[in-house]
Each structure stands twice: as C-alpha cells, then as structure tokens.
Amino acid sequence: MGTLIGAVEAGGTKMVCAVGTGPDDLRDEVRFPTASPAESLTRVIDYFTTWQREHDEQIGAIGYGTFGPCDPNPASPTYGWVTTTPKPGWTDVDVVGRLRAGLEVPIGFDTDVNGAALGEHLWGAASDVDSMVYITIGTGIGAGLIVEGRILHGLIHPEAGHVYVRHDLATDPFAGSCPYHRDCLEGLASGPAIGARWGSPAGELGPDHPAWDLEAHYLALECANLVCTLSPERIVLGGGVMEQLHLFPRIRRETQQLLNGYIQAPAILTDIDSFIVPPGLGNRAGVAGCVALGQQALAAAG
C-alpha cells in the first residue's frame, strides 16, 4: 500500500486536499475556495491534523501542487514559494515554510501541472512512455513536462500556456485576455478567453459553435509546436475546457495538417488517436499527481 500522503492541489479558484496512496486509494477529500494564504494554509494544516487524529493514522509526507509561477528548486533561497502570481495576496508567499511549521513531514512542492504530469506518467495515460507533456486548459493554461521519467524544471519551470502562437486577426479579431501577454496561448484559448470572445461561458457553447474549431486550431498549434520543440512521446490534454471531448478529433486532425508529414513517426502519422489523449486519471489527475509529489519528497528524505 505504501505510506499515506497528504495531497494538496492548490488551484487559483479552489483548493483540494486529499489523503491516500495513489489514484485508486484516495480515502478522503475536501474542497474549499482559495482564500488568503493565511486562511487557506491554516485550513490545509487543520484538515490533515484533524484527519490524522480522527483516523489514528499518520501521514508520511505532503505533496503540494500549486498554481504558478512558483519556485520548485530545493537549492534556491525562495524554494517553496509562490512567486509572481497575479493572484491577489499570493505574491511571494512561503508555502512550504508555513506548511512545515504546522506539519512536521517531508513536503513535495511543485506546480500543479508538473504534479499532474507526474501522476499521468506514473498511473495514467502516459505510464508506458518516458517523455510526455500534460497540458491543462481551464481557467488558465499550463503544462508539465516529463523527460526521461523526471519532471523538467530548468531555470524555473515551464509556463507553456504563455507561448505566443500564430494569431490571425482577420479571422479572430479578439485581442486576447492575458494581463501579461495579451494574445499568448492562454490569452486566446483559456476558458475565460473563450468566454470573453464569444460573450458566453465556454461551458454553455454547443458542440457546433464556431468557438470550438477556433479552440482546436490554437491547441493544435501548441501541440504541433510541442512536437517540434520537445519531441514528446505523448501529449495529454486535461482541464475543464477539454471536457468538451469533441475537441480531441479536431485537434488531432489539425496537428497532423500543421506538421504536414515532416515528423515521420507512426505516433503522428497513423496513431495520433493514442498520441494526443485525455488524462487516464480523469479528474483525479491533479490530486493523484500531488500524491506522487509527496511520494517523491518522502523518497528524497530517505
């Protein structure tokens, strides 16, 4: 069974806490709106403290997957901080420091999408490959990358929702909604961008609405560019927007058209249905990923 992990998926709008050992053993879960750091992190600590007392079981580590940007580099003086987030009140918050003060266990800390990527790699739709990308398309757009079985970090961590994509103002005059970059991918294709462009929440647009062909176009541009840049063995697309499953065939077809036969791999040319896929863990990808982050921290702590 393995050690019990406390998982925290800290999203921009809600936080999910769970206790478990993996995607098929999530024993308890609680959700609450993301409030101030003080209020939210106190609530996280209280939840795990109470759970341990009530169940008379110990949690061995915490895995915390956060909205970004954050500092996931253990060698950095600001390790464990949420840094330049536009989310009010959360700029430069020492999350790991606050959690450590209340829960004396190893804490794994990374972006929520890096956690989800790790979860999908360990237990989900990419467990049979060594390199993959997980992209979430929802309130924001984020990506987690696994290279040779390990989360890619580099300088900070990927922020692949903020790439600039081809934007033809003649066919899509929407200026973009990203406060930093206006018409980056997130500014053109996130849930709020869809809502702002069409004047109606994305979830209320029918599958025949022209919004979805345009959405598939932008996401296909990102998939094609990722294939060229990172050469992943699989691309997993999750998040609220991708619950519109009719997007998958459109994205696959246009990714092939954009690459135009240049990347001669069966995964692209003939097997794209199993190359661009939904999360194998469904909506558990995020929480399960945080369990995986906790397991990593436990292993690293020896």
Next chain:
Amino acid sequence: MGTLIGAVEAGGTKMVCAVGTGPDDLRDEVRFPTASPAESLTRVIDYFTTWQREHDEQIGAIGYGTFGPCDPNPASPTYGWVTTTPKPGWTDVDVVGRLRAGLEVPIGFDTDVNGAALGEHLWGAASDVDSMVYITIGTGIGAGLIVEGRILHGLIHPEAGHVYVRHDLATDPFAGSCPYHRDCLEGLASGPAIGARWGSPAGELGPDHPAWDLEAHYLALECANLVCTLSPERIVLGGGVMEQLHLFPRIRRETQQLLNGYIQAPAILTDIDSFIVPPGLGNRAGVAGCVALGQQALAAAG
C-alpha cells in the same frame, strides 16, 4: 588527453571531418561538399582510414552529427538513418551501417545541433548549467536541447526550427520559404528566407537594413517561447546568420519585452546578456560537438 575521435559534421551543403580529443585539440580537418550518400560516406571512411595510416594512430570512435530528420534511437530498427530529409538522395540512408562497414569502431550518431548543444554544454558557453538550448540559424534552423546534462530525444528529436511563430502579414507579407510548413520559423527566419524576402543574400545586407529588426523579432519570439516551454538556463544562438552580432542585443531586448516580466528570474530580467549568448566554441561548436558524440559512443561501448 583521451582517445582520438573522428568527428563528422554532416551539413546539408558541406561535410567537415576532423580528428581530435576536444575543441582545443582538433589535429586535422577537411571539408568537402555534401554529395550523394555513397560518394560522401566513402570519402569520410577514406579520410579517417588514410589519417590513421599516415599518422600511425588509431581513432577510437566516430561522432557523426547530421542534418535531419534522422533516427538517433539505438533501440530502433532504423537507428543511424537519415530519414525524411528533403535533401535529394539522402532519404532513408543507413549512415551508421555504411560507416560501420568501413570503420570498425563505436559510432555516435545524432543531429548536428544535438552534437553542437552537447559540445557547448561540455566545453562552451553553457558548461556551467544543466539545461540549455543551442539553436543554429543558417541555411536551416535547428535546435539541440540539453536537459539535466543529457541530450533530449523523446519521440525522435527536436525540430524546433519548424515551430509556427506569430506572423503578422500586415508588417511582413513574405509568405515563407519552408517547403513543408511555409511560414514556420525556418520559413521566415533562415538565411534563405531572409534572402528571398529582401531579394539579396542575408550576408550582403548592412546592419541598418530593416531585415535585421524583423529577424530579431522572429528569433525573440522563439527565445520567449522556449523560455516558457522548456525553461532553459541558457540559450546559445549560433550558425551563419548569428555572425551578425548586432542581432544579439536586439533579440535580448525583444525577448524581455515579449515575456513582459512574467518569468521572474534574474537570468531574464537583469542578466539577459549572459542568458542569450553566442557559442563559446565559435565556429568549432559543430565539430567539437561531434567529438563529444564520439566520446559518448565510446563510453557507452564500455
């Protein structure tokens, strides 16, 4: 000193063969135009065979860096092949098989840009970091990526010259020159693309020509997107086009403008002069990288 390596930098227009142990010990070098596979590879084999006889010294391994796409996966049935290249006569050519038939030593085989990236990581402008990107901008555009000290491969290998970038037809009506993708980065910003757009070879355009602001714009888009996608600790820009050193400050400035403070790392915000840099090995990056590929093959062969 280490074992002598035979290096082959196989470019689309010329091939460079050298013998040495590293960038500061390249003992001999010969260049010839890239002809048919039979002619070119026979010439490579003859060069090394003759060199060994004349110098009464043995070469311990070959490092072969090729134009792409190619198959660098040792587990693949087409390992060591140049695959879907548009270069006439070179489609599906078993390079490693032909070399092995003539030179009975371990052969390291990868893209020329992966080799150059490895060389820059071992001995050049990125020897102090673990993750970096080397981009060559010349006849084509290619990128090699180092992640945690190792060449990134994945599904095949990166082909980051073929990403689609923002292309504003109002300011740049040039349709693009890539036979596969038209206005991908290579189609907009390679040497031939510059020549086709302005009707004059890139090398003959003065530093005040408007070509260079546009060129810097496209390369800055690529740098900004790479920062968001891969989070490298350094970006090295080489190749013939980058011999126009006045491009560097323009690319750095526009990369900062495009990222607009979102990536809060000193490397981007204040130290960008040492983040986007020319190759530390200068024009030896390619050949030295092939020496590094040979050394890897030798180490792998035990």
